[in-house]
Structure formats: C-alpha cells, structure tokens
Amino acid sequence: MTTASVLPPPPPTPASAEPAPAAGADQPLAARVRIVSPGRIAGAVAHLAALGVIGPGVLGAVFGLFGAGVGLLAALLIGVTALVALVYVLFAIAWFERVRLDGLYGLGLPVLRPRRSARPGFVGVLHTIWLQAIDPGQWRAVASFTIATILGVSTLGVVGFTAWGLAVTVSPLFGWSDINLLGLLPLYGIAAPLVGLLVFVASLAAMVGLAVLHGLISRAILVPSREVQLEEQARASDTRRAGAVRAAEVERTRIERDLHDGVQPRLVSIGMTLGLAQTKIDDDPEAAKALVAEAHASTKSAITELRQLARGIHASVLDDRGLDAALSALASRSHIPVTLDVRLPYRCSRPAEAAVYFVIAEALTNAAKHSRATGCRVHVRLRDDATLWARVEDDGLGGARIVPGGGLDGIVNRVTAAGGTARIDSPQGGPTTVEASIPCAS
CATH class of the missing domain: 3.30.565.10 (Histidine kinase-like ATPase, C-terminal domain)
Structure with missing residues (x-):
C-alpha cells in the first residue's frame, strides 16, 4: 500500500455561509471564545458531574487494560493485543474529549482522526500503531479527560455540600432541630440557617470556580497558542509551496x-x-x-x-x-x-x-x-x-x-x-x- 498525505489548512467557510465579523478577526478563535458565561458555566457543571460518575470507571478500565497488557507480555499474542487495544481505547477517549469540549465551548477543534503510516505491509501496520501511540494530540486530549474527571469528582462533592447547605437554610420551615455541621458541631437556633446559607453560597462559588477552571485548563491544553498556530500556518504554506x-x-x-x-x-x-x-x-x-x-x-x-x-x-x-x-x-x-x-x-x-x-x-x-x-x-x-x-x-x-x-x-x-x-x-x-x-x- 502506498499512502501520501499532507496536513490541510483549517476548513474554510462554505460560500453560502455568512462572513465572520471583522472585529477580532486577527485573533485565534480560542481567544474570542467566552469561557465565563452563564450557559457555558452551567453546561460545564453538568459535564463535570457526569464525568465524575463515569470518568473513574473509564480510567480504571484503561489502567486495567494497561496492567493486563504488561502482565501478559509473556503470552505474546494476548499481551500485545491488549496493548494495541489500549492505544485505540485512548484514541476513543481523546476523540470523545475533543468533541465534548468543542460542543461545550465552540473552540473550533478539528475532529481527531486515526494516524496512518505511509509504509506498506505488516511494517506499515506496526508503524501505524506506533504513530497512534505517540500522537501528541491524542495524549493532550487524554490528559484533559483525566483532569476533567478529577474536577468532576470534586464537583460531585461540592454538589453534595450545596444540597446540604440549601436543606439547612430552609430547615426552620420544616421544624428541624437536630442539625450538626459535618456531624461534629451542633447548630442551634438562628445559627443553623446562617451556616446553611454560608455553605450554600460558598458551594455555589466553588462550583462556578471549578467550571471556570475546567474551561481554562481545557483551552490551555487543547488549543494551540498564537505562536504555534503561526508556525503551523507557515509549515503548511511551505508544504503547499x-x-x-x-x-x-x-x-x-x-x-x-x-x-x-x-x-x-x-x-x-x-x-x-x-x-x-x-x-x-x-x-x-x-x-x-x-x-x-x-x-x-x-x-x-x-x-x-x-x-x-x-x-x-x-x-x-x-x-x-x-x-x-x-x-x-x-x-x-x-x-x-x-x-x-x-x-x-x-x-x-x-x-x-x-x-x-x-x-x-x-x-x-x-x-x-x-x-x-x-x-x-x-x-x-x-x-x-x-x-x-x-x-x-x-x-x-x-x-x-x-x-x-x-x-x-x-x-x-x-x-x-x-x-x-x-x-x-x-x-x-x-x-x-x-x-x-x-x-x-x-
């Protein structure tokens, strides 16, 4: 098999599409994306909560597959098959992460595609797997998924505190009297709703902070800087020339x-x-x-x-x-x-x-x-x-x-x-x- 390819420039806008506004046109797309907006903060909280539930299981499966592959290398066929499967499981995670973030923030990220080797035969298959295993774009997306999972687990804890604070704030309406802060410090009288309101507000602030942090980290990991974009454009221009x-x-x-x-x-x-x-x-x-x-x-x-x-x-x-x-x-x-x-x-x-x-x-x-x-x-x-x-x-x-x-x-x-x-x-x-x-x- 013979394969030849070059990296294309970013996809152009169809002729029927509306032209982009002139303001900020010289800036990269990520610089014009608003991470801090009510809709995107709410969406980020929902994403983080979902990742807090499913992310640990996915990462646990990845580490399990890695351990199985390394542990069974003596049984060559089984161990190598597990490691090859691991490479493409990581690709699937990276693909999902890029699609998720692009849908959430509109970063303009191109869809991640499998790497292919230009070499023919079985050597080309091995080279294709190796290229996929060392793909930097894939590993950046996996790192973003891992960080988002950690933030998601934290978000679930913060959601629990938010619910507790709201419940304690409205506790006088239901006549609750046996209320303890963290199960240790009893709260009496007006102290219970005051502490509950404080915990509720602080938890909401922490939730917003986690959402904003998620957006900033994701953009920093997956969106190239202006200098990198210019270098890529120059390289693509040289290739085309x-x-x-x-x-x-x-x-x-x-x-x-x-x-x-x-x-x-x-x-x-x-x-x-x-x-x-x-x-x-x-x-x-x-x-x-x-x-x-x-x-x-x-x-x-x-x-x-x-x-x-x-x-x-x-x-x-x-x-x-x-x-x-x-x-x-x-x-x-x-x-x-x-x-x-x-x-x-x-x-x-x-x-x-x-x-x-x-x-x-x-x-x-x-x-x-x-x-x-x-x-x-x-x-x-x-x-x-x-x-x-x-x-x-x-x-x-x-x-x-x-x-x-x-x-x-x-x-x-x-x-x-x-x-x-x-x-x-x-x-x-x-x-x-x-x-x-x-x-x-x-």
Missing part, C-alpha cells in the same frame, strides 16, 4: 514528453510526406494525391493530440459548466468504462475543482495504461466540513507505486499544492484506490 513547485515541474515534464514523443514526430512526418508529394506532383500526380491525403489525415490526428494535450492543461468545460459536466466529458473519453457518482450542492473554488479534475483524470489514465482494469468507479462529494472529496477505484491488478515524475507523484503534488490530502492504496492483486480531500475554498 513545495507541492506547487513540484506539481508544476512534473506537469512541464509531462507536456514536454507528450510534445516530443507525440505531436512533434507526427508534424515532422507530415512535413516529410508533403515534401515527397511535392516532388511527385509533375511525374506521378496520383501518388502525390495519395501522399497529400496521408498528410491530411496525419494533420487531423495531430490536431486531435494537441486538443487532448490542451485539455489536460486546462479543461474549458470545467470553467463553463462545473466539475460534474467536466467529469462526465472525461468519462465519455475514457478507454475503460467509468461509473460516475457526483453529488455537489454548490460549486467550489476553481483551484479546488481543477485539482480534483486533475486527480481523477490522471487516475483514469493510469488505470487505462497500466492496471488492465475493466472498469472504474468515481465518487465525488462535498463534505460537511467544506472539503471536496474524490475517490477513484479500478478493478485492475494493483501494485501501483509513487515514482518521482510519474502520474501518482503528480497527483500527490497537485493535491499538496491545493492544501489537501491524498491517499493511494494499491495492494498486489488490486484494486487500486485513489482518494483526495481538498478544501473547497483552496
């Missing part, structure tokens, strides 16, 4: 090869045929006519090749009628049958559509030339995160590899330049699958 340069180089090489190996020899042949016909016009008019007819046919073939070459550089139908129509025209010209499934509620930016068109065109060309496929399936979707996703799958022999300057290398570089991710899966025996995800506004 390198991909664009490489894609342009590969495309230029392809054009030169097509011209040198295809159109140029045909034009030279046309010139020689016409020259030969010129020498025979007087002596053998019939032979001259035949040579002119041959040159005319070759000229039409050369024009067709030039049109195909120009279409590979720029598909005018893509600008005029959109990606769906352009892919339909592409499928109609394919040498193998193509099943198209394109569902796009609205058009994306031209760079995104052009990149997806190039990916599909190159994948179909490779399938026709090398895979001995009898059919291809193409799926194109616009996902909820405003990502243009495409998948091409053939039923060929598989075994495709990324070679510098080759078609698959061009796909990876073109997708990288558009700020997206590409995945190429081609085991021996097939099928070959090419997937690309590109931000719609890239």
Whole structure:
C-alpha cells in the first residue's frame, strides 16, 4: 500500500455561509471564545458531574487494560493485543474529549482522526500503531479527560455540600432541630440557617470556580497558542509551496514528453510526406494525391493530440459548466468504462475543482495504461466540513507505486499544492484506490 498525505489548512467557510465579523478577526478563535458565561458555566457543571460518575470507571478500565497488557507480555499474542487495544481505547477517549469540549465551548477543534503510516505491509501496520501511540494530540486530549474527571469528582462533592447547605437554610420551615455541621458541631437556633446559607453560597462559588477552571485548563491544553498556530500556518504554506513547485515541474515534464514523443514526430512526418508529394506532383500526380491525403489525415490526428494535450492543461468545460459536466466529458473519453457518482450542492473554488479534475483524470489514465482494469468507479462529494472529496477505484491488478515524475507523484503534488490530502492504496492483486480531500475554498 502506498499512502501520501499532507496536513490541510483549517476548513474554510462554505460560500453560502455568512462572513465572520471583522472585529477580532486577527485573533485565534480560542481567544474570542467566552469561557465565563452563564450557559457555558452551567453546561460545564453538568459535564463535570457526569464525568465524575463515569470518568473513574473509564480510567480504571484503561489502567486495567494497561496492567493486563504488561502482565501478559509473556503470552505474546494476548499481551500485545491488549496493548494495541489500549492505544485505540485512548484514541476513543481523546476523540470523545475533543468533541465534548468543542460542543461545550465552540473552540473550533478539528475532529481527531486515526494516524496512518505511509509504509506498506505488516511494517506499515506496526508503524501505524506506533504513530497512534505517540500522537501528541491524542495524549493532550487524554490528559484533559483525566483532569476533567478529577474536577468532576470534586464537583460531585461540592454538589453534595450545596444540597446540604440549601436543606439547612430552609430547615426552620420544616421544624428541624437536630442539625450538626459535618456531624461534629451542633447548630442551634438562628445559627443553623446562617451556616446553611454560608455553605450554600460558598458551594455555589466553588462550583462556578471549578467550571471556570475546567474551561481554562481545557483551552490551555487543547488549543494551540498564537505562536504555534503561526508556525503551523507557515509549515503548511511551505508544504503547499513545495507541492506547487513540484506539481508544476512534473506537469512541464509531462507536456514536454507528450510534445516530443507525440505531436512533434507526427508534424515532422507530415512535413516529410508533403515534401515527397511535392516532388511527385509533375511525374506521378496520383501518388502525390495519395501522399497529400496521408498528410491530411496525419494533420487531423495531430490536431486531435494537441486538443487532448490542451485539455489536460486546462479543461474549458470545467470553467463553463462545473466539475460534474467536466467529469462526465472525461468519462465519455475514457478507454475503460467509468461509473460516475457526483453529488455537489454548490460549486467550489476553481483551484479546488481543477485539482480534483486533475486527480481523477490522471487516475483514469493510469488505470487505462497500466492496471488492465475493466472498469472504474468515481465518487465525488462535498463534505460537511467544506472539503471536496474524490475517490477513484479500478478493478485492475494493483501494485501501483509513487515514482518521482510519474502520474501518482503528480497527483500527490497537485493535491499538496491545493492544501489537501491524498491517499493511494494499491495492494498486489488490486484494486487500486485513489482518494483526495481538498478544501473547497483552496
């Protein structure tokens, strides 16, 4: 299996969405999120109380799985299976924690996705597990879940004090007289409701404090600082620039090869045929006519090749009628049958559509030339995160590899330049699958 990917920029806003307000637009999203608001404090208290109930059980299961894995390493299969399961249990906890916090505070956290290795075979499986085990984003989310669980257990205790304080405050209404503070100090007369009110107010304040602390700690752990965001943007920009340069180089090489190996020899042949016909016009008019007819046919073939070459550089139908129509025209010209499934509620930016068109065109060309496929399936979707996703799958022999300057290398570089991710899966025996995800506004 061959896999290539790059980190995309943050998902863009769909064209139909309202523009963000200008105020504070230069600040990171987390800096504009209000942690201290009545609704979010109430939500945080509810979250903490729930985590105080289920969190200890979840963490206990994690430590139990770790102990089982380490203790049973002598029984290799059982111990290793338990440790691998532990890695993905931690991933599930991290995924839940990020979704929970994003829903509570609206931090704009991307959904945590499993890590994948670019290496093929069993070594790739082991490398994938190792990458997942050391994923810093996963461990930050697990740390946030652990801290939230501790705060949740504390919140449950504070809720108990709040209920006790409220009950003691209203105790004179029900004629309660046997009241003790912490079971030690008896309270008589007016002291009982006063102490109860004090405990009730202090417990509410502690509850609010725990909720605010939870929001601040969670944001500090999971939301990168402004400097880290700028570094990530610079790294993504460098990656996209390198991909664009490489894609342009590969495309230029392809054009030169097509011209040198295809159109140029045909034009030279046309010139020689016409020259030969010129020498025979007087002596053998019939032979001259035949040579002119041959040159005319070759000229039409050369024009067709030039049109195909120009279409590979720029598909005018893509600008005029959109990606769906352009892919339909592409499928109609394919040498193998193509099943198209394109569902796009609205058009994306031209760079995104052009990149997806190039990916599909190159994948179909490779399938026709090398895979001995009898059919291809193409799926194109616009996902909820405003990502243009495409998948091409053939039923060929598989075994495709990324070679510098080759078609698959061009796909990876073109997708990288558009700020997206590409995945190429081609085991021996097939099928070959090419997937690309590109931000719609890239």
